[in-house]
Amino acid sequence: MARLNLLEETRFEKLPVSVYEDEHIASKKVAYRISDIIKSKQRRGENAVLGLATGATPVEVYEELVRLHKEEGLSFKNVITFNLDEYYPMQPEAQQSYVKFMDENLFNHIDIRRDNIHIPDGTLKKEDIAEYCLAYEQKISAVGGLDFQILGIGRTGHIGFNEPGSAPNSGTRLVTLDDLTRRDASRDFGGKENVPTKAITMGIGTIFKAREIILMAWSKKKAPIIRKAVEGEISSNVPATYLQLSENVEFILDKDAASELTRFNTPWLVKDCIWDAQLIKKAVIWLSREVNKPILKLTEEDYNANGMAQLATEQGPAYDINIHVFNQLQHSITGWPGGKPKADDSQRPERAKPARKRSLIFSPHPDDDVISMGGTFIRLVDQGHDVHVAYQTSGNTAVWDTDVLRYVEFTIDFNQSIGEDTAQLEKTYEKMRKFIEKKQPNDLDIKEVRNVKAFIRKSEAIAGARYAGLQDKNIHFMALPFYETGKKVKNPVTEKDVELTMKLLQEIKPHQVFAAGDFADPHGTHIVCFRIIFEALKRLRETEDWTKDCWLWMYRGAWQEFEVHEIEMAVPLSPQEVQRKRHAIFQHQSQKDRPVFPGDDEREFWVRAEERNKETAVHYHELGLANYEAMEAFVRWKF
Template identity: 85%
Template sequence: MARLNLLEETRFEKLPVKVYENKHIASKKVAKRIADLIKRKNEKQENAVLGLATGATPVEVYEELIRLHKEEGLSFKNVITFNLDEYYPMKPDAKQSYVRFMDEVLFDHIDIKKENIHIPDGTLAEDDITDYCLAYENKIGEVGGLDLQLLGIGRTGHIGFNEPGSAPNSGTRLVTLDDLTRRDASRDFGGKENVPTKAITMGIGTIFKARQIILMGWNKKKASILKKAIEGEMSGNVPATYLQLSENVEFVLDRDAASALTRFDTPWLVKDCNWTKELIKKAVIWLSSELKKPILKLTDEDYNNNGMAQLATEQGPAYNLNIDVFNQLQHSITGWPGGKPNADDTQRPERKEPAKKRSLIFSPHPDDDVISMGGTFIRLVDQGHDVHVAYQTSGNTAVWDTDVLRYVEFAIDFKKSTGEDTKNLEETYEKMREFIEQKQPNEIDLQEIRDVKGFIRKSEAIAGARYAGLQDENIHFMALPFYESGKSKKDPVTEKDIELTMELLQEVKPHQVFAAGDFADPHGTHIVCFNIIIEAMKRLRKTEDWTKDCWLWMYRGAWQEFDVHEIEMAVPLSPQEVQRKRDAIFQHQSQKDRPVFPGDDEREFWVRAEERNSETAEVYHELGLANYEAMEAFVRWKFD
């Protein structure tokens, strides 16, 4: 395993890695490599044998191959494909089938011969699987072996469905899926309980035989597992680490997926750095955390012994660096998230003027506002600001069917108690109940059911906002059209989504906008809602003067938290304010105990929020600052 030619800056990396600015560029690069292989093989009148992957990661690669076929004449008549895996049991026409996935994202759009497509058969009798898998392996060998194998990586470190515990010489076989893998797939199946527990997969040994292996990884969700795969010791606990044994592998990542690699996360450990203010802050906080010493107690020796000698030499001494970073952290703490009136604001995160601000809190789902910034929300109201909240989506996919029946039953009884006719409502109820009893996983709800689910989330949001102190006229329900598909996979954003957002911004003309910068949510709604806000504000900034004085603050909490070096405003909460925030979250009863989409965090939302806020406060304290009960953290978005 010769890796001696790696650059010094990548010496922590045990296999070749190419990093591109984003997944769009990276996907086109990978598609070009595949296209070039197909063309070279075609010139020799040979078949190109491809190992293909499924999931979100390779989709743009396939889109580019389709474009090359339709616009540049790339032919797939000489291509033979073998897919990595398939759920078991699984019918080929099921929505979650990889047969259907490959047809929809690639095969139906190119000129490949149907007899050249091979995907594991999820309809076999279990007794036939062993022989089938041996035949699958033999078929790959008969056509000359895989020229190129595409891979993604799961958060367990699996490649294909080779879960932790897989052997490096394993062949094609039936496997049991890891619980985390099933949780990640739950959105496609309408709940983890509907995800198959098994799958047929190519083995790691089969993958190794490919003459080229390209593992692709996009976004920060994959960053931590990619660091283990690339920099960690080989282990059956992370099957992708076995790729370190191959001479034919290359990882292709976007910047977010590569962000945890040493050369990006702690670059001072591998090379001389251009020491910007932001990098100095990150490095000093890292050093303090590594040594478990408050910032003001760090010494020149600490810097020199932990890879930061260059910083101490060029920007030191340590005392000056410590004071500067400590002050930056101290200045980020404020009990006045709307700015403190009649105070010197030169070292404060928010402006003092105007003393009474219009604050607009955008909440992607009807509970993100109180979960992620409930303490700050209440503080802004208490301090006299004109606070508005805008719920961007109805959240109507995240309500249990049983709640729908319960609420309609209540409505029927209420109408009866007032002497009203309930015939139509009872007919609708029976229609709903019949549908729910026969409902299939991921089946789109009846419109009446979607409406009731939306009403439930709306009533809870109103209760939460009222508890925070808002008047009803300051509570806005946007029901952005992209979300209202009734599916877990939403429609594309349209001009209407942006126009509705612009109209609300023009109506309120806020001095402050708060938006969810919490992009780890499993449904992807947060990033979509955030991008709509950014696009709306960019357009308004071209024509409307008030936007120049409008600051945008990003919040997190439901799914992740900002790293301390990123935080620009930290709002401390007292024990009483933590309790008030909890009570506001409790207004969202449909999300209590067990939400429909919990992600891979089993804690209730209020527990997640409290523990993350407490952890942020504890990190500040460990760095040598005041010891608060909890802190909500914010980062300001810079438009210019």
């Protein structure tokens, strides 16, 4: 019976999928499977032939394999590897090369023979590539074919660098990269313009010959393409759908990457559900959108015709369910994000007491506060709360070099105008200018350049917070050590990061903490900063009584927005408040027009914020709620 139930749950899925709690557990499972293959082959005196991938997805798999080698004696002397792909052209010693990636993450730490390592050669002459690719295929065949192939998946649906349009029988070849693929790689190369337009990749036909194929994916960012690959029709537009034709494939996902699969996203379509309040809310909002009706106009027929008969039968009648969910949404809307004084707060998202709260807004980068919750920030100040803002990092990697020179030139001219000696400053300026002239993409900035970039971000953050109405004494710059590498790859979080955060919390003793919860941030800073806050609060809750009355609210906006069913506090903004928020964002001039790291959203930050806030308001209105100009959304973290 359990097997039949599972088949019913997964009936939309066209290939095997295993879902794990998080990427750490999943990565270890994959590493153990690879280890078992290696050991099994060793016992038979045979070589294990592995197809390997690069990128962030397999990093923890390689970490675990290194650990198994160093701590448990797993030997790689009988292992032969073939990597999926390499950028073209690409020098092997370049920071972005997959040769360097594999050496740093795996090969330099195990006992594999160097002549057993095969990675496509990015240094070839173009006229030699076709012959080289044929020889690459022949080498795989000569050693008996691939025993195990690791795959990631790009947001275009590419596997390897087999972009949309690739044929299912394609072999190793030179390909042209999709624009989205190049945008996703832009941070590694210091801008999309520096990303190679081509790559050498194993073909889909080559991958298919592997005796075991594992595709791994982590994070919500991959969820939409995973759903297409697993549940969609086979199409050259999504090359990963070709894997549906293989009998040897399995998708290994974390919960976030699997979140848009039918069995997780709309489980009522495939099984009987245990209807808790959150699932009811999600299902009714989904139904409202599915039939294009406000919630209060949904009927029993709508429920029955759209897979929700069980809910109507067990929790109905339908109209009672509608009213209950409508009221939940209505109660999430408040113009008093710090709580409304002398009001009944039983149906409000925030407490009425104390009437004047200490509110601490943590901002991972120096502009996330006004981008993501600028309207709420301003309203908290206007309503008389003791508001503080803490900028967790300096943001000193995200300023254009030309701005650095412009600001220093201004400083030299100003100092000269008031008769100050500028000899040392001019000497420093020349050092910086010469460095910038010779600087290559992703080179580490010299200290002087990093400092000026940090000063620029700091001055903008102060201007933005002042515009929101804050006094300077309530503006805090933390410069958390994990961030201060000057590179895109940051240091691990240390005890110092947590201690600095605990100290600030102890000084302010806030009733409210606001923290960035949009973990889709492609640079990872947001989730790292949130984990530091969480760890600091967790420790303080063990010893300090004030923390029991401290609520943690998550905001989004810079990179994504909460789904309506998730929102617990929606703060409506008037047209005038939208404009005030826009001008607060405008104070961050170095991020305006074209930020250094825009991610895959080409819109300016203020445009993103306004359009997302308006979309949230529209969603509420379509469900039958009042028609506001815009809304900022929050979810409370439950300890």
